[in-house]
Amino acid sequence: MAMQFYASPEQIMRDRSELARKGIARGRSAVVLSYAGGVLFVAENLSSTLHKVSEIYDRIGFAAVGRYNEFENLRRAGVRMADLNGLSYDRRDVTGLALANAYAQTLGAIFTEQSKPFEVEICVAEVGATPEDDSLYRVTYDGSVNDEPGRMAMGGQAEAISGVLKNEHRPEMSLSEAVRAAMKALSSVGGEGGAARTIAANQLEVAVLDRRRVGRTFRRVTGAALTALLDGDAEADTAPAPGRAKTPTVPTEEAKKPTTSAGSADLEGNAEDKPAE
Amino acid sequence: MFTNAGTSSFTAFLSKVAPEMLPGRRPLPPGMAADMAPHATTIVAISAAGGVVMAGDRRATMGNLIAQRDIEKVHPADAYSLVGIAGTAGIGIELMRLFQVELEHYEKIEGAMLSLDGKANRLASMIRGNLGAAMQGLAVVPLFAGFDLAASDPARAGRIFSFDVTGGPYEETGYDAIGSGSLFAKSALKKRFRTGLSVEDATRLAVEALYDAADDDTATGGPDLTRRIYPVVMTATAEGTHRLTDAETAAIAESVVAGRMENPGG
Numbered sequence: 001m002a003m004q005f006y007a008s009p010e011q012i013m014r015d016r017s018e019l020a021r022k023g024i025a026r027g028r029s030a031v032v033l034s035y036a037g038g039v040l041f042v043a044e045n046l047s048s049t050l051h052k053v054s055e056i057y058d059r060i061g062f063a064a065v066g067r068y069n070e071f072e073n074l075r076r077a078g079v080r081m082a083d084l085n086g087l088s089y090d091r092r093d094v095t096g097l098a099l100a101n102a103y104a105q106t107l108g109a110i111f112t113e114q115s116k117p118f119e120v121e122i123c124v125a126e127v128g129a130t131p132e133d134d135s136l137y138r139v140t141y142d143g144s145v146n147d148e149p150g151r152m153a154m155g156g157q158a159e160a161i162s163g164v165l166k167n168e169h170r171p172e173m174s175l176s177e178a179v180r181a182a183m184k185a186l187s188s189v190g191g192e193g194g195a196a197r198t199i200a201a202n203q204l205e206v207a208v209l210d211r212r213r214v215g216r217t218f219r220r221v222t223g224a225a226l227t228a229l230l231d232g233d234a235e236a237d238t239a240p241a242p243g244r245a246k247t248p249t250v251p252t253e254e255a256k257k258p259t260t261s262a263g264s265a266d267l268e269g270n271a272e273d274k275p276a277e
Numbered sequence: 278m279f280t281n282a283g284t285s286s287f288t289a290f291l292s293k294v295a296p297e298m299l300p301g302r303r304p305l306p307p308g309m310a311a312d313m314a315p316h317a318t319t320i321v322a323i324s325a326a327g328g329v330v331m332a333g334d335r336r337a338t339m340g341n342l343i344a345q346r347d348i349e350k351v352h353p354a355d356a357y358s359l360v361g362i363a364g365t366a367g368i369g370i371e372l373m374r375l376f377q378v379e380l381e382h383y384e385k386i387e388g389a390m391l392s393l394d395g396k397a398n399r400l401a402s403m404i405r406g407n408l409g410a411a412m413q414g415l416a417v418v419p420l421f422a423g424f425d426l427a428a429s430d431p432a433r434a435g436r437i438f439s440f441d442v443t444g445g446p447y448e449e450t451g452y453d454a455i456g457s458g459s460l461f462a463k464s465a466l467k468k469r470f471r472t473g474l475s476v477e478d479a480t481r482l483a484v485e486a487l488y489d490a491a492d493d494d495t496a497t498g499g500p501d502l503t504r505r506i507y508p509v510v511m512t513a514t515a516e517g518t519h520r521l522t523d524a525e526t527a528a529i530a531e532s533v534v535a536g537r538m539e540n541p542g543g
Contacts, residue, residue, distance in 0.1 A: 055385050077279035079385045080290055084279075087378050088298070102279075216381075260349060262374035264381070267353040269520040 108143020
């Protein structure tokens with residue numbers, strides 16, 4: 001019979017934490033921050049198809065760093081939970097807090113019960129009516145949740161990136177200012193001898209939750225629109241994001257009946273307030 | 278439960294974790310149930326140059342009674358497609374809600390939209406799941422139309438699919454109608470439809486066809502000028518789906534009614 005060596009629970013947890021922290025620190029980083037027009041996600045990502053940032057629901061986005069297969073699994077679970085709750089109740093009843101709690105439960109259970117913890121750190125962001133109403137939740141590998149003050153960084157050398165971000169970030173900044181602040185923070189580490197470096201636009205994954213929109217607010221910013229933002233083109237701030245065109249009409253009166261449709265407000269065209277465009 | 282079901286389909290996920298939320302999974306007592314729930318009636322769809330138009334009247338009936346005067350039976354399925362429902366209203370609305378979530382869910386999980394044919398097939402399989410209830414009189418038959426982003430010619434990108442209660446999807450050329458007044462709506466469209474209509478002309482034609490349906494079918498409601506209840510008209514074009522405002526449909530409906538004052542046959 002194989003000899004079972006005793007290991008204290010404390011030691012086991014420490015080993016697991018170390019494994020998870022090392023795994024996360026190896027990866028490229030991501031930052032999430034509030035700006036005047038919404039919530040911005042910027043991740044350093046060499047792939048244009050394997051996303052680190054994605055849509056969960058109307059006003060909720062997801063960003064993650066670490067092992068792709070593990071956070072992709074969590075992302076899918078989040079979409080399923082949000083869609084199930086939105087169908088059972090109403091689209092307005094799907095909240096970032098509920099999702100962050102569910103992730104915390106899942107990650108906490110995996111951390112204590114399984115032999116290998118998930119090597120991931122995730123951010124659940126919900127865009128509000130103003131930057132003060134935005135909520136950013138950081139959920140870590142062991143299931144702890146933190147409510148972040150309008151900005152956060154995850155991944156390798158997150159503390160150094162956070163430091164730069166803290167100096168640069170203001171809640172009332174424009175989209176192009178926010179993108180450049182995020183870019184400055186991400187590129188402040190990882191150069192020769194810990195110096196700053198440059199990151200090409202095609203190595204960035206950028207997306208926003210656009211505060212002004214009704215219904216599904218998540219938009220990816222890619223290609224020419226992204227280059228314009230990085231160049232500080234002021235017009236790029238107001239240009240509509242590529243993808244679905246804005247709903248062309250203004251509703252004449254607000255909906256008074258209970259919801260019969262599970263479609264988001266931007267599709268149904270009966271939203272109470274339209275974006276100021 | 279959310280992490281284990283490895284599928285991109287929301288209905289497949291529901292069938293594992295919450296099968297009671299799927300219509301067609303509920304045991305029904307034997308016997309006909311056709312007259313116990315409101316019925317949604319007529320929907321028309323017309324393909325136009327650069328898109329498709331779908332319109333539905335606002336009436337739901339229960340036997341000889343009007344159950345609801347202002348029901349909305351035409352909805353966007355996603356950013357580029359429309360779905361209209363006829364048949365048992367409650368199950369139809371549930372199916373339409375589920376279909377909306379199904380399409381959005383796939384788009385979010387996979388990061389890409391389903392093809393228009395994929396959406397039609399998905400809807401077909403959802404109707405098939407309701408076959409048992411349909412045989413007891415609780416049938417739902419939707420009409421599905423959309424702008425096909427993969428079409429080589431944008432002028433022909435507006436496509437229409439109809440279904441039978443067993444789920445068979447049939448692509449229609451030009452126009453189609455479903456529901457109790459569909460016979461009259463289709464007869465009207467047969468004489469008036471031309472290929473290559475503009476979206477504006479097709480919109481007017483759709484309202485005319487609904488008027489003709491309401492003229493001969495008691496279960497279809499015409500434009501209600503006294504209560505200001507007008508048909509729901511939606512379009513799907515390269516710009517996405519769009520619902521005409523009440524003011525726009527009111528203008529069209531009033532002009533159709535004014536035309537019929539002079540010539541009741543249209």
